[in-house]
Amino acid sequence: MNFTGGMTGLLVVGLAAVTATPALAQDGSSDIKIVLTSPLDNVDPCNMTAGYIGGVLKQNVIETLADVQASDSAVVPKLATSWERTEPSTWRFHLRENVKFQDGEALDANAVVASIARVLNPAIECRDRFKFFTNIKITTKVVDKNTVDISSEPALALLPTYLAQVGIVSPKTDMAALTKKPVGTGPYQFAEWTPTESIVLDRFDGYWGQKPEVAKATYLFRSESALRASMVEVGEADIAMAISQQDATDPAMDVTYLNSETLRMRMALLPPLNDIRVRKAFNLSVDKQAFIGTILSGETKIATQMMLPSINGYSNDLKPWPYDVEQAKKLIAEAKADGVPTDKEIVLYARIGRFANDEELLQALVQMWLEVGLNVRLQMVESAQWLKLGSKPFASDRQALLMAEGHDNSYGDAVFTAPFYYHSDGSKSELSDPQLDAWITEATDETGEERTKLFQKINNYVAQEIVPDVMLFHMTSVMRVNPRLIYKPNLMTLGKLVLSEITFKD
Amino acid sequence: MLRYVGLRALNGLISIIGLVILVFFLARLTGDPTDLYMPIDAPIEAKQEFAANHGFNDPALVQFGRFATGLLHFDFGESLRQSRPALDLVLEAYPTTLILSAISMTLAIVVSIVVGALAAWRPNGVFDRVSSFISLAGASIPNFWVAIVGVLVFSVWLRWLPTSGTGTVWHWIIPITVLFIRPCGLIVQVVRGSMISALSAAYVKTAFAKGVKDRSIIFVHAIRNAMLPVITVAGDQAAGMINGAVIVEVVFGFPGIGKLMIDSISFRDFAVIQAGVLVTAIAIFALNILIDIAYAMLDPRIRRV
Numbered sequence: 001m002n003f004t005g006g007m008t009g010l011l012v013v014g015l016a017a018v019t020a021t022p023a024l025a026q027d028g029s030s031d032i033k034i035v036l037t038s039p040l041d042n043v044d045p046c047n048m049t050a051g052y053i054g055g056v057l058k059q060n061v062i063e064t065l066a067d068v069q070a071s072d073s074a075v076v077p078k079l080a081t082s083w084e085r086t087e088p089s090t091w092r093f094h095l096r097e098n099v100k101f102q103d104g105e106a107l108d109a110n111a112v113v114a115s116i117a118r119v120l121n122p123a124i125e126c127r128d129r130f131k132f133f134t135n136i137k138i139t140t141k142v143v144d145k146n147t148v149d150i151s152s153e154p155a156l157a158l159l160p161t162y163l164a165q166v167g168i169v170s171p172k173t174d175m176a177a178l179t180k181k182p183v184g185t186g187p188y189q190f191a192e193w194t195p196t197e198s199i200v201l202d203r204f205d206g207y208w209g210q211k212p213e214v215a216k217a218t219y220l221f222r223s224e225s226a227l228r229a230s231m232v233e234v235g236e237a238d239i240a241m242a243i244s245q246q247d248a249t250d251p252a253m254d255v256t257y258l259n260s261e262t263l264r265m266r267m268a269l270l271p272p273l274n275d276i277r278v279r280k281a282f283n284l285s286v287d288k289q290a291f292i293g294t295i296l297s298g299e300t301k302i303a304t305q306m307m308l309p310s311i312n313g314y315s316n317d318l319k320p321w322p323y324d325v326e327q328a329k330k331l332i333a334e335a336k337a338d339g340v341p342t343d344k345e346i347v348l349y350a351r352i353g354r355f356a357n358d359e360e361l362l363q364a365l366v367q368m369w370l371e372v373g374l375n376v377r378l379q380m381v382e383s384a385q386w387l388k389l390g391s392k393p394f395a396s397d398r399q400a401l402l403m404a405e406g407h408d409n410s411y412g413d414a415v416f417t418a419p420f421y422y423h424s425d426g427s428k429s430e431l432s433d434p435q436l437d438a439w440i441t442e443a444t445d446e447t448g449e450e451r452t453k454l455f456q457k458i459n460n461y462v463a464q465e466i467v468p469d470v471m472l473f474h475m476t477s478v479m480r481v482n483p484r485l486i487y488k489p490n491l492m493t494l495g496k497l498v499l500s501e502i503t504f505k506d
Numbered sequence: 507m508l509r510y511v512g513l514r515a516l517n518g519l520i521s522i523i524g525l526v527i528l529v530f531f532l533a534r535l536t537g538d539p540t541d542l543y544m545p546i547d548a549p550i551e552a553k554q555e556f557a558a559n560h561g562f563n564d565p566a567l568v569q570f571g572r573f574a575t576g577l578l579h580f581d582f583g584e585s586l587r588q589s590r591p592a593l594d595l596v597l598e599a600y601p602t603t604l605i606l607s608a609i610s611m612t613l614a615i616v617v618s619i620v621v622g623a624l625a626a627w628r629p630n631g632v633f634d635r636v637s638s639f640i641s642l643a644g645a646s647i648p649n650f651w652v653a654i655v656g657v658l659v660f661s662v663w664l665r666w667l668p669t670s671g672t673g674t675v676w677h678w679i680i681p682i683t684v685l686f687i688r689p690c691g692l693i694v695q696v697v698r699g700s701m702i703s704a705l706s707a708a709y710v711k712t713a714f715a716k717g718v719k720d721r722s723i724i725f726v727h728a729i730r731n732a733m734l735p736v737i738t739v740a741g742d743q744a745a746g747m748i749n750g751a752v753i754v755e756v757v758f759g760f761p762g763i764g765k766l767m768i769d770s771i772s773f774r775d776f777a778v779i780q781a782g783v784l785v786t787a788i789a790i791f792a793l794n795i796l797i798d799i800a801y802a803m804l805d806p807r808i809r810r811v
Contacts, residue, residue: 038769041587041588042587042588042589049545050545122555125543125556125559127544127545127548129552130544130545130548130549130552130555130556131545131547131548131552134548134549134551134552134555135549135551178589195588195761196599196761196765196766197671197672197759197761220671220759221759222670222758222759223756223757223759224654224756224757226654226657226658227654227657227669227670227757227758227759230657230658230661230662230669231669231670233662234661234662234665234669236668236669236670236671382536382772383542383772384536384537384538384539384541384542384774385536385537387541387542387546388537388538388541391541391553392550393550407547416547420547421547426547427547427548427549427550427553428546428547
């Protein structure tokens, strides 16, 4: 029949048209494209604590008075060249001279005061304020053009570390509303933002520091890991963030690195989890090594506490729990004999789609616990439900449960972990131990070596005496990097991808 | 005819009002979004401040009163995530989805009518068997799989097409193809079945006897009578496509309504959910009116209902 012949002809012409498309060329310029997992819902510098916003803006467009080094968590100068504690509650910051904002305004003490006031302004919903300054009163005073005093109530021994999270913005920035065009002193200026499609940063020629090699960075957003990986493979992008383990198939391009997240199973200390023998049995029955290089990347590290070794307060005294099924069974039997309801069902709540292979990992954990006689059921829930279950105020009819919980401390000090998770006032804390509360308060006010020792003592006490969780892994991320670039990601990369650290091979 | 369309419109309006009320309260049953917007370790006081600022602590009826009052002024509220009017976000996202859906659906209808009619011409013939196999496969394969395999084959292996994005006409080829395959496969089957019945009717045999050309019998006489079930299925598929485009939008980074809705639901961005549902409901309602008008034009008996 003639019609079918015509249809075939049309198909052939269509295919020919498609095949005539020119191949996509790889970009050889000093412009790069970075593909992120999701678009930015806003680009205000006072929200940089959200990793996906900080990852684009922090130290690229917006700089801070001080910066935390990824390698050793040391707080180093940025827009402030030095600082000293003049009183217990007051720090004096000396500003870098001859620094201009990208809109031509000069950096001075007034600009710093205005930036801090903006973050603290209740008219703007700043995540940085909610996270760091909800219960802290900050006051500022201009000493001279390049010197500013910053005080806190209560006194903060780590005020420079806190201020390493506060972006300094141009005085022309809207002080009472979120901005859509952030202006800072960084080596890149914010050129273009199409909310659902892209963000473009251009190199800022008036930058005070060394000129970076990357001239222009375009951020694209793709939620599918395989697609992000493909984009680098075909030359449509130069860096793809958060590639899943399955898509990391090219060792020449895929870089696995420790991110700042630690994974643990938090326990609500209700029967039977109010018995330490049961909690220890949970830990003893997990063969952590079996996950590494299989479900999880080979670079994953077994965790002993909720922070990485580079964080101040990390304790080297702690060793991972051994995998000892017999001992676990023995502890459960002892608890059962004493009337602890060890066969009561405990639900493990986990967030859907938290990380690659998460459900496989959780199913395997549940299986390990079932094998020693613990009654655990996995329930994957949406983020909103998970957050409700794991945040105070807890439900009055709460039962014993486990929460699959990741914690990210990339701020350099244990004070960004212990008060939230271990102090009885902490919004995520299951504990109520006056001794521990007193140590946390004391450690928060301490400085130097004493501070480090106190936080180490806290970490030891929690892990050895309380055992409030099943501590699992320091997690990894995979980044795909175009071979034309030289870039080494670190534990802070997810919240601060510094473009000036990227160089070209040729 | 006008009375018929008017009655349908009134029914649609009542459904939309019911839907708006339902979505408002169902969305709130899923919980307070405060935890999703605050840093995970934010103190309780900060969360309380945020919830109070946005009225999440108020009784649901009070919140609904605020929403309904705003609605009367065409104010859908502001997106929590993006601090922008919710309606603006929805209306910005719609064109992408409409273009994507309209092109895919038009192609699907044209191709499926031609292929289905030709398959019905010689039931169980070679063309019928091949087209049935392909169309059934098309109707069964998940969009997500087609999308990823499409990128792998045409973008990564062959390097003919870009992987994603919306820059040029080449960016649209894989997404449109992915969206086109399923409705096309389904409608081919409906057209085929409907045409087989129509071609065995007495008036077709009369046309043969009178020596009318094959092409005219299929595409002039039989197809018009075979179109009613096809319009029903095509209309249903078109309405579903507005929502079904979500997978294509998510995978290929198309800034459409499906992706916006998924993100808004995940983040409990109530204002955007409500605006998105209302605008989508109105679009589907308008589509249904068009389908009803098409019915009435094709079948005069319906006009008298």
